[in-house]
Amino acid sequence: MRLLNRKPTRGQELALIALPFLLTAAVYLVFSALRLADNPNDKLLPSPAAMVEAVRTLAFHADPRTGAYIFWVDTFASLQRLFVALGLATGLALVIGLAIGVLPVMRALLHDFVAVVSMAPPLALLPILFIALGLGEASKIALIVIGCAPVMIRDLALRVDELPREQFLKAQTLGASTWQIVLRVALPQMLPRLIDSLRLSLGPAWLFLIAAEAIASDSGLGYRIFLVRRYLAMDTILPYVAWITLLAFVSDAALRFVQARAFPWFAAARAS
Amino acid sequence: MRLLNRKPTRGQELALIALPFLLTAAVYLVFSALRLADNPNDKLLPSPAAMVEAVRTLAFHADPRTGAYIFWVDTFASLQRLFVALGLATGLALVIGLAIGVLPVMRALLHDFVAVVSMAPPLALLPILFIALGLGEASKIALIVIGCAPVMIRDLALRVDELPREQFLKAQTLGASTWQIVLRVALPQMLPRLIDSLRLSLGPAWLFLIAAEAIASDSGLGYRIFLVRRYLAMDTILPYVAWITLLAFVSDAALRFVQARAFPWFAAARAS
Amino acid sequence: MSAIKVEKVWKEIGDQIVLENISFELASREFLMLVGPSGCGKTTFLRMLLGETAPTRGRILLDGEPLPAEPDSRRGIVFQRYSVFPHLTALGNVMLGAELREAPLLGKIFGARRKVLQEEARALLAEVGLDHAENKYPAEMSGGMQQRLALAQALMRRPKVLLLDEPFGALDPGIRGDIQALMQKIWNESPLTVVMVTHDLSEAFRLGTRILAFERRRDRPEEKTRYGATLAQDIPIWPRRIAGALKI
Amino acid sequence: MSAIKVEKVWKEIGDQIVLENISFELASREFLMLVGPSGCGKTTFLRMLLGETAPTRGRILLDGEPLPAEPDSRRGIVFQRYSVFPHLTALGNVMLGAELREAPLLGKIFGARRKVLQEEARALLAEVGLDHAENKYPAEMSGGMQQRLALAQALMRRPKVLLLDEPFGALDPGIRGDIQALMQKIWNESPLTVVMVTHDLSEAFRLGTRILAFERRRDRPEEKTRYGATLAQDIPIWPRRIAGALKI
Amino acid sequence: EPKKSFKVAWSIYVGWMPWGYAADAGIVKKWADKYGIAIEVKQFNDYVESINQYTAGAYDAVTITNMDTLSTPSAGGVDSTAVIVGDFSNGNDAVILKGKDKLAAIKGQKVNLVEFSVSHYLLARALESVKMSEKDVKVVNTSDADMAAAYKTSDVTAVVTWNPIVSEVLGDKDAKKVFDSSQIPGEIMDLMVANTQVVKDNPNFAKALAGIWYETMDKMAGADGKAAKEAMAKASGTDLAGFESQLASTKLFAKPADAVAFAESKDVGATMNHVRSFLFDKALLGKDAKSADAVGIELADKKVLGDAKNVKFRFDASFMKLAAQGKL
Ligand SMILES: Nc1ncnc2c1ncn2[C@@H]1O[C@H](COP(=O)(O)OP(=O)(O)OP(=O)(O)O)[C@@H](O)[C@H]1O
Ligand SMILES: Nc1ncnc2c1ncn2[C@@H]1O[C@H](COP(=O)(O)OP(=O)(O)OP(=O)(O)O)[C@@H](O)[C@H]1O
Numbered sequence A, B: 001m002r003l004l005n006r007k008p009t010r011g012q013e014l015a016l017i018a019l020p021f022l023l024t025a026a027v028y029l030v031f032s033a034l035r036l037a038d039n040p041n042d043k044l045l046p047s048p049a050a051m052v053e054a055v056r057t058l059a060f061h062a063d064p065r066t067g068a069y070i071f072w073v074d075t076f077a078s079l080q081r082l083f084v085a086l087g088l089a090t091g092l093a094l095v096i097g098l099a100i101g102v103l104p105v106m107r108a109l110l111h112d113f114v115a116v117v118s119m120a121p122p123l124a125l126l127p128i129l130f131i132a133l134g135l136g137e138a139s140k141i142a143l144i145v146i147g148c149a150p151v152m153i154r155d156l157a158l159r160v161d162e163l164p165r166e167q168f169l170k171a172q173t174l175g176a177s178t179w180q181i182v183l184r185v186a187l188p189q190m191l192p193r194l195i196d197s198l199r200l201s202l203g204p205a206w207l208f209l210i211a212a213e214a215i216a217s218d219s220g221l222g223y224r225i226f227l228v229r230r231y232l233a234m235d236t237i238l239p240y241v242a243w244i245t246l247l248a249f250v251s252d253a254a255l256r257f258v259q260a261r262a263f264p265w266f267a268a269a270r271a272s
Numbered sequence C, D: 001m002s003a004i005k006v007e008k009v010w011k012e013i014g015d016q017i018v019l020e021n022i023s024f025e026l027a028s029r030e031f032l033m034l035v036g037p038s039g040c041g042k043t044t045f046l047r048m049l050l051g052e053t054a055p056t057r058g059r060i061l062l063d064g065e066p067l068p069a070e071p072d073s074r075r076g077i078v079f080q081r082y083s084v085f086p087h088l089t090a091l092g093n094v095m096l097g098a099e100l101r102e103a104p105l106l107g108k109i110f111g112a113r114r115k116v117l118q119e120e121a122r123a124l125l126a127e128v129g130l131d132h133a134e135n136k137y138p139a140e141m142s143g144g145m146q147q148r149l150a151l152a153q154a155l156m157r158r159p160k161v162l163l164l165d166e167p168f169g170a171l172d173p174g175i176r177g178d179i180q181a182l183m184q185k186i187w188n189e190s191p192l193t194v195v196m197v198t199h200d201l202s203e204a205f206r207l208g209t210r211i212l213a214f215e216r217r218r219d220r221p222e223e224k225t226r227y228g229a230t231l232a233q234d235i236p237i238w239p240r241r242i243a244g245a246l247k248i
Numbered sequence E: 001e002p003k004k005s006f007k008v009a010w011s012i013y014v015g016w017m018p019w020g021y022a023a024d025a026g027i028v029k030k031w032a033d034k035y036g037i038a039i040e041v042k043q044f045n046d047y048v049e050s051i052n053q054y055t056a057g058a059y060d061a062v063t064i065t066n067m068d069t070l071s072t073p074s075a076g077g078v079d080s081t082a083v084i085v086g087d088f089s090n091g092n093d094a095v096i097l098k099g100k101d102k103l104a105a106i107k108g109q110k111v112n113l114v115e116f117s118v119s120h121y122l123l124a125r126a127l128e129s130v131k132m133s134e135k136d137v138k139v140v141n142t143s144d145a146d147m148a149a150a151y152k153t154s155d156v157t158a159v160v161t162w163n164p165i166v167s168e169v170l171g172d173k174d175a176k177k178v179f180d181s182s183q184i185p186g187e188i189m190d191l192m193v194a195n196t197q198v199v200k201d202n203p204n205f206a207k208a209l210a211g212i213w214y215e216t217m218d219k220m221a222g223a224d225g226k227a228a229k230e231a232m233a234k235a236s237g238t239d240l241a242g243f244e245s246q247l248a249s250t251k252l253f254a255k256p257a258d259a260v261a262f263a264e265s266k267d268v269g270a271t272m273n274h275v276r277s278f279l280f281d282k283a284l285l286g287k288d289a290k291s292a293d294a295v296g297i298e299l300a301d302k303k304v305l306g307d308a309k310n311v312k313f314r315f316d317a318s319f320m321k322l323a324a325q326g327k328l
């Protein structure tokens, strides 16, 4: 039978899925053990026990001075920034993307500008951003928005373009005004596509968040990673990275779930 | 007439396209002039003349110590890293993406693993990367590859999935082996889609490049930006950012051009 | 009343002449069938009737007045594909026209008035034979069901003119027969003037009250851009079909 | 020789019984038409003949041997859509089968041998009436042209059995007539056993040598999963059509 | 014009951790209230960004070294006054070689450091001490955050960096410290620098800063000093022992009088001379600078180094004096 037609059984499938994860873990453990045997104080590849210990201290022991549980404070601060920023970016993308997609005048005005802006590396403009917005939450959120929104706007405008022209004509024969077309034809069909776009933006958003927190912050997962990086405290960094990965993965899954639930028509419409 | 149906004339269109660019330039000039009036040595928003001067020095005057034309050396170093890395990422995406998309066994093995890896923030894992690959070009290129490839792999596997099942069946009735199906059915249809994916990766790739060059380097656009950031030399940073934007924009246009030229069947096939 | 008058209409697209000097008058309540070889400009002509694009020369009058330059609710349309909204259920699709009319701001009706509109929409759905599918999304329907739905949707807004561009071209023959009968019934019962493009001559004779054939007289490659299609034939159907007077 | 024997075949998908106890024998060179209401399992049956999916119970024999469990070059197929490769020209699509046969590693032939294959492919293209379109990509072709191309592509590999799943369902009636004639010509001239699914009874009678009708005897909702479709009718066409002996 | 609220930027470094502690412990608020003003003390993770923000005018004062003051705000036209000389690096910055214990062995090596930072300056001074110059080595810019990891790679053989990275790197068996800032005592100063115009218009702001600083110093020396240091250790991502070891290589002026004495000593002038010629060499005194004299530096005794018409960097011991006299 051709390899292409060979489907693993459920059991084989689970084994195959687990394999690369286990392999990665095994490789880590071997190298960690080797390094630790050489130098018990090696910080680069700490033992699992050391990582558990580090996380336990951060997650379950209140900071004596402030009474805060650092791990959770960091997580909360980062997630708050991330969600606020992605919310803003999504809102912007929806409004501007729809405008560009639906209105020829707005397309002329903004399409090329957004295309150029989306190519600019926002990290290099940080000093200006910080001056304009101060060093508080605003500038961190702004960095994420500036990093993610232009791409999302372009994506959404493209998606509006992909709606069959016939839908707009049809709506007009049903008496729809421009506003009504946006509201009842374009917008509801863009919402599930916006979720796709948002999912794609999760990765870059985390990147910008970490970069912003690395520069000016006093809490957050990215802040902590950069703070302890000076000491090469991989026993903290690695669990933090795993935790960020997990958070991103869960957000992604949640978005997919929302998409399937809230827009039952979408999966079929996309397939056809 | 509905706003939706109102198309600007060619002249109006050009004016509208130019407007936001001119506006941005005007806002910059006003604020720059205000700050410079206050402090003629202000570094944050230098005058256009100062920027031209800075670029001229870097681009047309050989560095007295090394005899190099810094601007071009930086550009060349960065582009080389970027292209090598994107080439590698593209190759990886093609091979692994096709494998996941075509072979159920490889899908079980790698699909979820790649999904998880694509969520990990690569910047935080730099120390391990350094140890594994050293501090030279390899680790910079690896950072870009690690940052871009998982997303491209996922994207490509998804695109293979989107090929109608019927094509694979049809090919089998024409006697194709798995290998032949990959080579003559899946691969050629993936190439133009890979260009789409590559275009989407340009933004993140520049981001990772700049981040990598900021960490350890002695040339490159990102290196220079972070170096002169130490004394807030925005007269160098801003032209560099504009230059990066231009380079990214041109690469994007070039990729679109290649796609249209090399795959004449693709535009129509995508539309239908 | 919804008579159409076409006066010396020319249409050029780019530097190609697509239609050349088309003139005819169409009385109210006619069922006009537009036929002609592929690429002769039938769709282009329909798009001018819709107001999506304007004639290069000449003009089109609707009830004696120049046609508005954009689509409006007097002219309903059913395309070959993409005629219903994928994000709305069958009922939502049919109600949309009424909702847009009555709620300029939100485009959505609530409360008691919604109930009334729903009943109206359900009656239309029943008429096109979709009474059991009101909660289905288009993607869950066959092509034939979608085109019926598109008809019901267009009728909800009570257009004076109904434009149809090969609405049944993609359907299976059996299903096609049903929907043709439905189409004739609708034309018969509603105050509609119908213009329908088709590739299928037998369909044209079965449904129409009049058949117009477009044709490119000169179709050699070097002539293609310099001469457009003209009105080649104008065939009234005999015995005459008269809307409302006819039993099927 | 390419006789098919179907022995007490059952097919369940999930916990729904789709087909129930289907048995029949098909002689070599027959042109079998498979008809039945939508959803009765015609496509499912064809997919079993193709080897894409296996019967739950019973078995299918091809020339006395169990059917291989995956598609191979003895059984060609034309689907309703997606039957040609969008990235290859018409000529490339037709040549593909031969190239795959002769170049296991690259799947591509060069040089003199390529010229020979090209001529062969051109002859086939001419036979299906696409001689002027050999450099066109499928997206540049109409639906009818694409289905002709799919036929030529399948024939290039000289299958013993040709499976067709409503290949002309989406075509306009005029074009449909042409392609039906073509189909009959092909069957007549090549050593083929044909199994074709159709919705169109008149097509079935026009082309087939034998008609099988599937039907769900019990189709009330609560019975739907517990009883599958069975072979309801088996109609030989009279006067008998015999491949190679018949003039159209 | 006088203003009521002020913003101070500080970044995470051993000599500046007291600022964070002072903010958390309410010392900042106490002194601000005393002078009827509001002071916001903002922590930066990234030192460079704090300098940039100050230079761009978003902050009124910043914790910064003497060298960076001259190269960035002062060269950028922002007239700046060193209100407090908090400490100088006394071993906190070091040149470290892998496997070689003589500085001279650095010849021909690649040296990883943060270019244009005090590390770069330290390297220049170190090379001078063995009659070499920067031409004898190859400098590779490397971010401080990644220096510890970079050292562990085989292609890195020489680094110049600061604490806590120095102790991190020295944890390695073959890491040898061949030169450190204790060999150029007093040359790398950690300052609290404020905008001169702001200080002139609002002397109370500078007084409050001095008040905050020396009260915090007292706290650290006093009974609950251990708790204070523990808090600072935690905030800088380490533990008490790690923090103490960093403090050990920092000459912290716990008493204002010591700081005054240091600021008024001749050594400051000599140091600034070294610093400005180093910066001029690297073209960091501005593009139009024709000589190291381009930017004027006013010392505590009002003597000016360089262009007296373009004084942009001033040492002012008066506020520390007030603290020493208990007149705040
Ligand atoms: N947007 C366009 N740009 C350029 N040419 C066009 C455009 N639309 C139509 N044409 C040309 O106008 C002519 C008429 O096209 P039209 O679609 O009206 O034909 P048709 O009679 O509807 O054909 P069919 O029966 O295939 O639908 C064709 O030759 C076509 O090439
Ligand atoms: N992959 C599947 N999963 C679940 N049910 C399926 C699947 N494929 C087919 N079925 C079910 O099997 C039955 C037969 O489907 P099939 O497509 O074979 O019918 P058909 O006779 O070809 O119909 P049509 O004329 O509409 O093409 C249907 O009731 C369908 O719901």
Ligand SMILES: [Mg+2]
Pocket (backbone or CB within 6 Å): C042, C043, C044
């Ligand atoms: Mg048409």
Ligand SMILES: [Mg+2]
Pocket (backbone or CB within 6 Å): D042, D043, D044
């Ligand atoms: Mg079927």
